[in-house]
Amino acid sequence: MGTVLGGRPAGLTTIAVDDELDDARARLVVVGNGMAGARFVEEVLERGGGEQFRVTVFGDEPHGNYNRIMLSPVLAGETHEDDIVLNSHDWYADNGITLRAGVRVERIDTAAKLVYAADGTATAYDHLVLATGSSSFIPPMAGVRREDGGLLPGVYGFRTLDETRDMLAATRRCRRAVVLGGGLLGLEAARALQGHGLAVELVHAMPHLMNAQLDAEAGAILKRSVEALGITVHLDVLATEVLGTDAVEGVLLRDGRRLDCDLLVVAAGVRPHTDVALLSGLEVERGVVVDDQLRTDDPDVYAIGECAQHRGSVYGLVAPAWEHARVLADVLTGTDPTAEYHGSRTATKLKVAGVDVATMGVSAPERDSDEFLVISEPRRGVHLSVVIRDDRLVGATLLGDTRKVAHLTQVFDRGTALPEERIRLLVDLSDGKEEVGVAEMPADSQVCNCNGVTKGAICGAVADGCGSVGAVMDRTRAGKGCGSCKALVKQVVEWAADGEVTEDPAASWYVPGIPLAKPALVAAVRERDLRSVSAVFAALAPGGKEDARSKMALTSLLKTVWGRDFVREKDAEFVNDRVHANIQRDGTFSVVPQMKGGVTTPAQLKRIAEVAEKYEVPMVKVTGGQRIDLLGVRKEDLPAVWDDLGMPSGYAYGKSMRTVKTCVGSDFCRFGLGDSTQLGIDLETRFQGIESPAKMKLAVVGCPRNCAEAYVKDVGVVAVGNGKWEVYVGGAAGATVRKGDLLATVDSPEAVIELTGRFLQYYRENAHWLERTYDFVPRVGLEHLQRVLLEDAEGICADLDAAMQRSVDAYTDPWGQDGRTPATPGQFATSLPLVPLPQVPVR
Amino acid sequence: MSAPHLEAAAPTTPGTALGSPATDVAVPGTAPAPAARAHVVGRAEDVPAGEGRAFVAGGVQVAVFRLRDGSLHATQAACPHAGGPLADGQTDPDVLVCPLHLYGFRWSDGTSTGGVGRLTLYPVRETDGLLVVEV
Numbered sequence: 001m002g003t004v005l006g007g008r009p010a011g012l013t014t015i016a017v018d019d020e021l022d023d024a025r026a027r028l029v030v031v032g033n034g035m036a037g038a039r040f041v042e043e044v045l046e047r048g049g050g051e052q053f054r055v056t057v058f059g060d061e062p063h064g065n066y067n068r069i070m071l072s073p074v075l076a077g078e079t080h081e082d083d084i085v086l087n088s089h090d091w092y093a094d095n096g097i098t099l100r101a102g103v104r105v106e107r108i109d110t111a112a113k114l115v116y117a118a119d120g121t122a123t124a125y126d127h128l129v130l131a132t133g134s135s136s137f138i139p140p141m142a143g144v145r146r147e148d149g150g151l152l153p154g155v156y157g158f159r160t161l162d163e164t165r166d167m168l169a170a171t172r173r174c175r176r177a178v179v180l181g182g183g184l185l186g187l188e189a190a191r192a193l194q195g196h197g198l199a200v201e202l203v204h205a206m207p208h209l210m211n212a213q214l215d216a217e218a219g220a221i222l223k224r225s226v227e228a229l230g231i232t233v234h235l236d237v238l239a240t241e242v243l244g245t246d247a248v249e250g251v252l253l254r255d256g257r258r259l260d261c262d263l264l265v266v267a268a269g270v271r272p273h274t275d276v277a278l279l280s281g282l283e284v285e286r287g288v289v290v291d292d293q294l295r296t297d298d299p300d301v302y303a304i305g306e307c308a309q310h311r312g313s314v315y316g317l318v319a320p321a322w323e324h325a326r327v328l329a330d331v332l333t334g335t336d337p338t339a340e341y342h343g344s345r346t347a348t349k350l351k352v353a354g355v356d357v358a359t360m361g362v363s364a365p366e367r368d369s370d371e372f373l374v375i376s377e378p379r380r381g382v383h384l385s386v387v388i389r390d391d392r393l394v395g396a397t398l399l400g401d402t403r404k405v406a407h408l409t410q411v412f413d414r415g416t417a418l419p420e421e422r423i424r425l426l427v428d429l430s431d432g433k434e435e436v437g438v439a440e441m442p443a444d445s446q447v448c449n450c451n452g453v454t455k456g457a458i459c460g461a462v463a464d465g466c467g468s469v470g471a472v473m474d475r476t477r478a479g480k481g482c483g484s485c486k487a488l489v490k491q492v493v494e495w496a497a498d499g500e501v502t503e504d505p506a507a508s509w510y511v512p513g514i515p516l517a518k519p520a521l522v523a524a525v526r527e528r529d530l531r532s533v534s535a536v537f538a539a540l541a542p543g544g545k546e547d548a549r550s551k552m553a554l555t556s557l558l559k560t561v562w563g564r565d566f567v568r569e570k571d572a573e574f575v576n577d578r579v580h581a582n583i584q585r586d587g588t589f590s591v592v593p594q595m596k597g598g599v600t601t602p603a604q605l606k607r608i609a610e611v612a613e614k615y616e617v618p619m620v621k622v623t624g625g626q627r628i629d630l631l632g633v634r635k636e637d638l639p640a641v642w643d644d645l646g647m648p649s650g651y652a653y654g655k656s657m658r659t660v661k662t663c664v665g666s667d668f669c670r671f672g673l674g675d676s677t678q679l680g681i682d683l684e685t686r687f688q689g690i691e692s693p694a695k696m697k698l699a700v701v702g703c704p705r706n707c708a709e710a711y712v713k714d715v716g717v718v719a720v721g722n723g724k725w726e727v728y729v730g731g732a733a734g735a736t737v738r739k740g741d742l743l744a745t746v747d748s749p750e751a752v753i754e755l756t757g758r759f760l761q762y763y764r765e766n767a768h769w770l771e772r773t774y775d776f777v778p779r780v781g782l783e784h785l786q787r788v789l790l791e792d793a794e795g796i797c798a799d800l801d802a803a804m805q806r807s808v809d810a811y812t813d814p815w816g817q818d819g820r821t822p823a824t825p826g827q828f829a830t831s832l833p834l835v836p837l838p839q840v841p842v843r
Numbered sequence: 844m845s846a847p848h849l850e851a852a853a854p855t856t857p858g859t860a861l862g863s864p865a866t867d868v869a870v871p872g873t874a875p876a877p878a879a880r881a882h883v884v885g886r887a888e889d890v891p892a893g894e895g896r897a898f899v900a901g902g903v904q905v906a907v908f909r910l911r912d913g914s915l916h917a918t919q920a921a922c923p924h925a926g927g928p929l930a931d932g933q934t935d936p937d938v939l940v941c942p943l944h945l946y947g948f949r950w951s952d953g954t955s956t957g958g959v960g961r962l963t964l965y966p967v968r969e970t971d972g973l974l975v976v977e978v
């Protein structure tokens with residue numbers, strides 16, 4: 001196996017780690033990580049399905065999801081394989097999807113709802129989607145397989161990236177190639193190999209090329225065009241035997257001819273991958289039989305893409321697979337529970353430079369009343385035809401001249417009215433009307449056929465602020481199928497943006513609603529003395545317009561800049577900060593009192609116990625942050641709970657300093673080298689409640705045994721003996737695991753506190769919103785931090801220390817502050833008074 | 844463990860069972876009564892600038908918001924996505940953002956910017972210092 005395309009160093013399986021990993025989500029398992037399977041997952045996510053489903057995807061191939069269509073240009077050497085990745089392993093990780101790449105599914109137990117994979121695992125599902133695609137059909141020929149069942153060396157199917165890579169490697173040592181199959185795939189393979197300098201002969205069992213799409217006349221013209229490229233074509237003949245013992249040496253045709261070759265590509269059609277379905281007892285004919293909702297005969301098992309057979313049809317193209325994905329996502333997420341698939345009208349294009357072929361629908365008249373218009377110029381290699389039934393276009397073939405393809409596709413797809421003079425469908429009559437340019441294209445004309453993206457949708461994306469071609473493609477998916485429309489997409493974007501195509505500027509803004517990067521934003525806030533969030537919007541937002549999604553970040557930033565002089569506006573706070581507690585799935589809140597360094601007292605524990613009983617707290621839990629959480633407290637009870645607790649807030653809800661975990665240290669532990677417990681308490685006392693771009697979690701341990709996990713904290717302090725302490729920064733053991741970097745070794749607890757404050761302040765002033773230190777430290781670099789914070793290379797240490805001191809001085813306990821007199825009327829009024837909602841499960 | 848808050852151990856709202864498709868969640872109040880009637884739900888000062896508060900109007904839960912520009916809006920109280928308490932959300936002139944999963948809903952027609960269903964909007968006005976919602 002070569003490198004994993006779209007892979008990542010950590011390994012092939014991506015285990016999803018989710019913010020609110022909620023075991024109540026239904027388990028959605030997808031078998032097959034090809035074009036249909038991955039697109040389906042995207043469609044589900046797009047409909048908010050990430051909240052509904054825990055998604056697991058099995059893929060036989062180890063790679064991320066890639067654009068199989070583009071294997072032709074990859075084989076031709078026109079496209080690099082890196083450019084055909086659609087969804088990398090990171091994408092799955094980022095979207096909370098478990099990807100089991102390189103793991104083949106063997107069988108499903110539909111009664112127990114379990115998926116058995118080749119690695120011996122059994123995975124439970126609530127809904128299962130088969131998207132296993134097809135495999136190359138290898139016609140029966142003597143000698144094509146070795147004894148072990150594998151293909152004879154030098155013989156390749158053309159379906160996967162690995163096969164394509166192997167063929168590419170083979171082109172370097174091979175001279176003569178034979179391609180079996182004169183359909184789209186065979187022609188594309190033949191042309192690609194020829195481009196590498198091989199002599200290529202093509203063998204096709206039918207009387208004319210591309211017989212599935214073309215009639216005999218068009219096929220004959222195509223044959224001449226292909227031969228003009230220098231490819232020898234043998235028609236109407238079967239290959240019966242593959243010659244060669246260790247490697248392929250040639251093929252024998254039924255008529256006795258022998259064709260010598262050292263590379264043999266079998267592109268003689270595909271067969272749906274139905275073995276899993278068969279073994280699992282599902283109804284299988286040519287493909288896995290599904291109904292209009294893509295459901296198999298088991299109500300919880302679905303099939304999409306090339307492996308599915310719908311109303312008797314099995315498709316070998318990507319557009320139907322994507323329609324399946326859309327409909328099934330509508331059904332499963334409940335976005336449109338009645339969505340149905342009624343079959344696809346297919347159109348194809350041959351991706352061979354120099355030979356333009358585009359077809360749609362039927363190729364020849366089928367009924368007496370069908371109209372059939374043909375323009376044939378064999379000498380030029382041009383053959384154009386349309387089939388019209390009841391005034392609607394039901395088929396078109398364009399060979400050698402595909403200028404009309406966009407227009408015809410549109411007419412074909414929508415059944416729009418046809419011109420009286422039918423010939424206008426195929427040629428522009430010189431009546432002064434030029435071919436329509438981008439500007440004149442109607443808004444609803446389709447630019448990307450693979451993804452059904454119209455000109456209007458592209459213009460809409462531009463109007464919504466997508467300033468670059470890439471951004472438009474990401475938003476609309478235009479150009480992300482076969483890619484043949486990319487040039488047109490670019491033209492439309494440029495036209496819509498009036499030439500102002502740029503890199504996406506918003507990427508550098510601190511918040512989406514204010515067009516400024518963090519340093520400029522902070523400078524403007526200071527210069528113009530903006531102390532409240534509404535003042536910032538009024539002064540700095542385009543048109544003075546508020547933006548809900550910017551408010552929380554601005555509140556945090558202003559608190560950092562102004563400390564005590566910040567002017568608070570409750571509506572600019574996220575609900576957690578409004579009520580100083582963490583909102584839960586059912587609208588109740590959690591209460592975590594401060595317990596500095598994880599040290600508590602019998603009296604505190606008694607009070608917590610009394611409060612839990614008095615307010616019927618559904619769950620009392622020891623947290624991973626060394627304190628106690630009261631979960632499921634009603635909003636209206638919060639002030640009374642705080643009052644009865646008489647303890648300060650532990651800030652378990654804010655983007656702020658959370659906890660300082662400690663170990664027992666030198667007072668009790670026989671290995672302790674320093675008083676870690678006391679230092680932890682001192683750190684927590686000093687930095688309690690300090691807001692920041694993201695959470696800050698600290699720990700202090702008394703020796704390198706690291707019992708409180710200081711190596712993996714935003715700031716971790718380790719006693720190393722002789723009064724010395726190591727200070728680590730940028731560690732993490734949450735969604736990301738990273739060992740902190742050793743910032744410095746210092747001589748005293750006071751020095752630890754000073755350096756910690758300086759680092760945290762630098763982080764507060766320079767990090768992006770929600771950027772944890774595990775991203776921030778590697779981004780700015782440890783050496784840079786050491787120069788700035790230890791050597792004072794920028795002369796800002798005194799300022800950092802002073803700014804942190806101001807924030808420390810501005811600290812007030814929010815529970816003591818709002819408890820008696822609410823900050824705004826109804827601050828603690830319940831927001832859902834009547835309807836019982838799903839509760840936090842009670843154990 | 845200690846007692847749960849609510850009498851019912853299982854959700855009583857149709858369709859809110861854990862794991863059920865979000866769009867099936869039928870919270871009472873999503874469909875307005877055929878003939879809208881005006882209900883006084885509270886006093887003007889009950890809803891501070893920029894925030895939302897939940898009320899009951901004729902047996903239907905509603906969330907009333909006062910934007911920073913002074914305008915009033917009323918919606919169903921529970922989020923169509925997963926029943927989140929919309930009155931705890933954040934607002935701007937275009938959208939209301941639910942506090943649970945941060946999906947946005949447009950004031951103009953209640954549709955979601957993230958494709959998770961649609962909010963029912965109710966007419967609301969301030970009359971003699973009272974908030975009046977038509978349900």
Ligand code: SRM
Nearest residue numbers: 019582584590622623624625626627652732733734735736
């Ligand atoms: C209660 C607690 C779990 C427990 O039962 O022990 C917890 C609960 C939550 N964690 Fe945590 N985390 C808790 C310790 C941790 C720890 C362990 C620690 O602090 O040593 C970690 C790994 C350390 C870290 O953060 O690097 C941790 C990493 C996370 C993450 C991942 C952050 C990351 O970027 O890696 C999230 C998600 C996020 O912040 O976006 C998260 C988010 C959450 C939230 C706030 C989810 C949310 O947004 O609503 C959970 C709130 C539940 C609730 O309703 O109260 N929690 N969480 C722990 C409270 C600690 C405390 O006393 O303050």
Ligand SMILES: Cc1cc2nc3c(=O)[nH]c(=O)nc-3n(C[C@H](O)[C@H](O)[C@H](O)COP(=O)(O)OP(=O)(O)OC[C@H]3O[C@@H](n4cnc5c(N)ncnc54)[C@H](O)[C@@H]3O)c2cc1C
Nearest residue numbers: 032034035036060068069104105132133305306316317318
């Ligand atoms: C070279 C080439 C060029 C093409 N050009 C075009 C074109 O121009 N236009 C067009 O419309 N179509 C084209 N196609 C066809 C198009 O690629 C397919 O229609 C499309 O990929 C079908 O998607 P799918 O998800 O159903 O199958 P696939 O993309 O084949 O995906 C199926 C996946 O399932 C995996 N799998 C199978 N069984 C198991 C199992 N038991 N366990 C785990 N995983 C399993 C497979 O490894 C595979 O990755 C081309 C195909 C090829 C090979």
Ligand code: SF4
Nearest residue numbers: 018019020021022023
């Ligand atoms: S407490 Fe933390 S780990 Fe547990 S479900 Fe919530 S976010 Fe996930």
Ligand code: FES
Nearest residue numbers: 922925927941944
């Ligand atoms: S409940 Fe999920 S966004 Fe409202």
